[in-house]
Amino acid sequence: MESAVDIESLAAWMTDRGLGSGPVADVTPLAGGTQNILLRFTRDGRDYVFRRPPAHLRANSNETMRREARVLRALAGTDVPHPALIADCGDESVLGVAFYLMEPVDGFNPVGELPQPHAGSAAMRHAMGLALMDGIAALGALDHEALGLADFGRPDNFLGRQVDRWRGQMAGYAEFDGWPGPDALPSVEAVGAWLERHRPAHFKPGIMHGDYHLANVMYRKDGPELAAIIDWELATIGDPLLDLGWVLATWPDGKSGSTVSVRPWEGFPSADELVARYAGRSERDLSAVDWYHVLACYKLGILLEGTYARACAGKAPRDTGEKLHGRAVHLFERAETLIR
Incomplete structure (x- = not known):
């Protein structure tokens, strides 16, 4: 390197x-x-x-x-x-x-086995989950124009573009021989149609991280607070509530389809506790929080399916493709549950 x-x-x-x-x-x-x-x-x-x-x-x-x-x-x-x-x-x-x-960050990434004292304290792990919310609540509260980022993204019709953007991405997978097609994902069309029908009419633009989850933060070595949010390559100006939806879509739920693994998991907050923490730290309207959760499942599921499509054509490892396809199916099953 x-x-x-x-x-x-x-x-x-x-x-x-x-x-x-x-x-x-x-x-x-x-x-x-x-x-x-x-x-x-x-x-x-x-x-x-x-x-x-x-x-x-x-x-x-x-x-x-x-x-x-x-x-x-x-x-x-x-x-x-x-x-x-x-x-x-x-x-x-x-x-x-x-x-x-x-500057180097004095901290650790929580994916995999947690170090001490975090591994030995369920209360500290609970606080780690809440701190994750504090990070994006603070980010979403910033005035991007005052920070010189007025031209950093295209917030106009940001939500209106989402379903077509990812539906088009999935359609492109047809070029890979052997991919069984969109029917490999449960209710993909129904989920997309639901998102279009229930799209929030308004949102307040702000800075989005774009890939916010436990694997893209570092924690302090001596406590549950965030040391840094890392990997900003997908940052843009859009709807910061999609960062919250992304956390919910990737939040481990004890099933094999979870996209992030942290051990030990006991003590981390539930998804409902995460939403409540964000609500307490943000002035944003969370009445449509399930919509953002479903959109994140839809987007992430389609992204993961891309590796499976390439694997079907021999352009990615088959075992990796199968694993990520399983996660994509799990995400669409979660979305199905949310829209019912």
């Missing part, structure tokens, strides 16, 4: 910006939730985390990196926990890609 970064050119760029002098030392790859390349290193007595797009660039990889840096810069000074941006470079001529530097 280090070989994907020209360390000497990075050091020269840093020197030009007054970010230390001398060699870049102790370069260590960090595991992330995406294919983006993350390195931690030390220079001149200061620790940095470097982030760039994956080695195999997608069409929008560099623009995504520029957007991430922009939203982190806008969040500076707010009460939303986030990695502090140190400097960014949108000029691809420096390292061949856009990149940025941020």
